[in-house]
Amino acid sequence: MLAPIFLTTALLYIGYTCYSLHILLCKVRPLGIPYFVVPFYPSPFVRVFIFPLMKLLIKVSGLTHPRFFLMASDWQVRQRYEIYRLIGSDIFFTVTPWKIILCVADPDMAVEVLAGKDENGELYPKPERVSKVMGLFGENVLTVEGAVWRGHRKIAGPVIGKSSLSIVWEESLTQIKQMIQYYDKHEATNTSYRDFRRATLGVIAHAGFSKVMEWVPLTAAIAKEKDSEGSYQKYLHVLFENFKWTTIAPSWILEMLPFKALREAGGAANGFRFFMNEWFEEKKAKIELDNKTALKPFREDLMESLVRSSGLDKGSTLETPLLSKSEVIGNAFIFILAGHETTAHTIANAIYFLAMYPEYQVKLQEEIDSILGDSDHSLTSYETHFDAFSSGWIAAIMFETLRLIPAVIITTRHMGPSPRTFPRAGGQRPITLPPGIESMIQIIGLAHNPKYWTQPGKTEAESAISEFRPERWLPKSGDNIMFKPYNGSYIPFSIGTRGCIGKKFAHVEFTAIMIGLFREMSVEFDSCGGRKTFEEARLECLAQMEKFESKITLQPSGEMPSIKWVRRRR
Numbered sequence: 001m002l003a004p005i006f007l008t009t010a011l012l013y014i015g016y017t018c019y020s021l022h023i024l025l026c027k028v029r030p031l032g033i034p035y036f037v038v039p040f041y042p043s044p045f046v047r048v049f050i051f052p053l054m055k056l057l058i059k060v061s062g063l064t065h066p067r068f069f070l071m072a073s074d075w076q077v078r079q080r081y082e083i084y085r086l087i088g089s090d091i092f093f094t095v096t097p098w099k100i101i102l103c104v105a106d107p108d109m110a111v112e113v114l115a116g117k118d119e120n121g122e123l124y125p126k127p128e129r130v131s132k133v134m135g136l137f138g139e140n141v142l143t144v145e146g147a148v149w150r151g152h153r154k155i156a157g158p159v160i161g162k163s164s165l166s167i168v169w170e171e172s173l174t175q176i177k178q179m180i181q182y183y184d185k186h187e188a189t190n191t192s193y194r195d196f197r198r199a200t201l202g203v204i205a206h207a208g209f210s211k212v213m214e215w216v217p218l219t220a221a222i223a224k225e226k227d228s229e230g231s232y233q234k235y236l237h238v239l240f241e242n243f244k245w246t247t248i249a250p251s252w253i254l255e256m257l258p259f260k261a262l263r264e265a266g267g268a269a270n271g272f273r274f275f276m277n278e279w280f281e282e283k284k285a286k287i288e289l290d291n292k293t294a295l296k297p298f299r300e301d302l303m304e305s306l307v308r309s310s311g312l313d314k315g316s317t318l319e320t321p322l323l324s325k326s327e328v329i330g331n332a333f334i335f336i337l338a339g340h341e342t343t344a345h346t347i348a349n350a351i352y353f354l355a356m357y358p359e360y361q362v363k364l365q366e367e368i369d370s371i372l373g374d375s376d377h378s379l380t381s382y383e384t385h386f387d388a389f390s391s392g393w394i395a396a397i398m399f400e401t402l403r404l405i406p407a408v409i410i411t412t413r414h415m416g417p418s419p420r421t422f423p424r425a426g427g428q429r430p431i432t433l434p435p436g437i438e439s440m441i442q443i444i445g446l447a448h449n450p451k452y453w454t455q456p457g458k459t460e461a462e463s464a465i466s467e468f469r470p471e472r473w474l475p476k477s478g479d480n481i482m483f484k485p486y487n488g489s490y491i492p493f494s495i496g497t498r499g500c501i502g503k504k505f506a507h508v509e510f511t512a513i514m515i516g517l518f519r520e521m522s523v524e525f526d527s528c529g530g531r532k533t534f535e536e537a538r539l540e541c542l543a544q545m546e547k548f549e550s551k552i553t554l555q556p557s558g559e560m561p562s563i564k565w566v567r568r569r570r
């Protein structure tokens with residue numbers, strides 16, 4: 001009895017899917033743009049269950065046609081610009097039975113999609129699936145749109161963009177000092193990604209939430225908290241390591257399932273929510289005390305700004321609350337997440353590049369020494385020193401690291417209910433896109449597009465687009481203006497008013513951390529007691545970088561070669 005019902009339902013579903021695909025293909029074909037039919041839409045479920053399976057299948061069967069690798073996650077990392085070169089176009093469609101997705105490595109089009117306006121005069125919104133995943137603890141600046149988004153941005157912008165930068169600098173140096181004390185006693189490490197996550201977590205915790213966290217290795221931090229009711233560090237770690245599970249079901253369901261990883265992810269999400277509630281109440285009590293005593297805070301941090309905007313504190317003069325409590329917690333989460341993983345992984349990537357290319361490490365150390373002279377780097381400040389480092393080797397190393405391995409490899413926008421016309425670079429005819437499609441801007445593909453990265457007077461090969469060459473960013477002799485790539489071809493922080501709110505925060509943090517590390521130390525590959533040559537370690541490192549995966553941000557999927565921190569001889 002059940003079998004015929006099942007069969008009929010399956011046939012109806014397949015029929016509907018084929019019909020839907022046919023309709024979408026009819027929209028795409030007349031546009032004359034290359035397209036690939038892909039059977040899956042990258043929903044959270046497909047990303048978690050289907051893509052890894054496809055990846056394995058493609059690897060085992062050795063399939064090489066683009067149609068196949070477009071079915072696996074993170075094809076952008078492996079392909080960079082190659083697929084565009086293959087099809088001879090900087091844009092192409094992937095047509096799924098549910099949606100048409102336009103992959104864009106054309107800078108003019110990228111700019112228009114990210115910074116242009118739709119028929120209502122608003123920025124193009126992010127697709128719903130992005131909001132669902134990132135709104136785990138409540139709506140926030142990353143998930144909302146239109147006037148609501150402008151409101152969130154107005155609240156967080158000033159505290160993240162300007163008033164926290166001195167603390168970012170100081171706390172970065174403090175974290176690195178503590179980290180060096182640890183590295184001094186340890187031979188080799190392959191925990192850099194975790195170690196820098198701990199350091200940048202300390203920075204955002206202090207700058208955004210006025211919480212001071214001493215740097216200790218993550219394992220020690222977690223072990224220390226084992227017997228108490230748990231620390232937010234432990235919850236954060238488990239949550240971020242298992243984040244994908246939280247995208248497929250609410251945490252209370254995950255906690256009931258018979259799989260350890262899922263239960264842990266659910267538990268960590270609940271534990272983190274508990275801490276955020278506690279931080280909310282703590283800050284509310286502080287504001288209420290300040291309201292009573294009419295004390296002006298020495299510095300309003302992000303959490304204070306968010307809680308004040310909720311108007312939930314007694315004595316608040318807000319007529320209409322700007323945020324709900326859930327939005328306060330949603331924003332606290334997104335700033336902790338976006339505010340530490342991205343920068344930590346960029347720093348760790350840069351460290352590996354510097355281990356692979358020691359000649360740039362020397363340049364960077366010479367720059368630090370020449371700017372600081374004999375003065376103690378721990379006495380520097382954002383106000384006195386950031387500008388001096390913002391157009392030299394440290395900046396060039398950050399830009400080049402983000403070009404080769406952007407923390408965020410794509411960003412997607414929904415194109416709305418009416419057809420829209422978009423420009424294309426290189427004098428190509430503009431294209432009118434049908435309603436309802438998604439544009440997936442290929443941050444990593446754009447940063448490898450040879451039309452914009454081949455240097456004047458050099459061939460594409462000489463420009464070494466896939467290689468780490470930070471000097472391409474340095475100012476020409478005589479000025480201190482860094483190289484400005486073609487607009488839209490380099491967008492690791494996205495662009496326009498919806499670009500990264502923490503761009504300056506990250507730049508300041510990266511700079512202070514590099515100064516703290518390389519003023520005193522040098523990094524090198526661990527030779528494993530003479531068993532591994534430099535060349536072997538370098539090739540291992542490059543091979544691992546080819547296999548990076550987007551978990552929340554782009555990061556290693558396997559083990560990176562060990563590195564050693566050694567005291568500089570000066």
Ligand code: HEM
Nearest residue numbers: 141142338339342343407408411492493494500501502506
């Ligand atoms: C190297 C470091 C960083 C990189 C590469 C980076 C990259 C990005 C990118 C590409 C976006 C746009 C996402 C999209 O449109 O889909 C973004 C947005 C955002 N970033 Fe960053 N980010 C970094 C550091 C930070 C830091 C330090 C913070 C906070 C302190 C931060 C907070 C945010 C927030 C809240 C948004 C959402 C903004 C909005 O939608 O209005 N990011 N970031």
